[in-house]
Every structure is written in C-alpha cells, then in structure tokens.
Amino acid sequence: MPPKKGPRYPPRSIVPSWKIGRLEIVSTVRIKHRSVIAHYFKRLKAIRNSARRLVCENRIW
Numbered sequence: 001m002p003p004k005k006g007p008r009y010p011p012r013s014i015v016p017s018w019k020i021g022r023l024e025i026v027s028t029v030r031i032k033h034r035s036v037i038a039h040y041f042k043r044l045k046a047i048r049n050s051a052r053r054l055v056c057e058n059r060i061w
Helices: 015-030 034-053
Strands: none
C-alpha cells in the first residue's frame, strides 16, 4: 500500500497495530476459521473508526 497523505490516514501510533491486524487476517484466512476472521474484521473496523476520531485507548487493541 502506498502511504496516503490525508485525513483518512491513521496517525503513526495506530499504523503498526493496524498493519499487524491486516497480517493476522491473511494468516487466519489460511486456517479456515470464519469466526476468527470476522473477529479481526470487526477489530479493524473499530481501529479505523477510532483513528478518525483520533482516539488511542487500550481497549481497542
């Protein structure tokens, strides 16, 4: 992914965890556990929503 410069791009503190979440989805796709994949998609959505509000709280991770 090329780095975006705009309001949608999450702050630097969120980027590492966000990228790790994407890598975890790729690894869980190989293991065919749909519930696990759905869990990570919900987690990613929460991270993106919090990134828009610029909120960094431990309960998100």
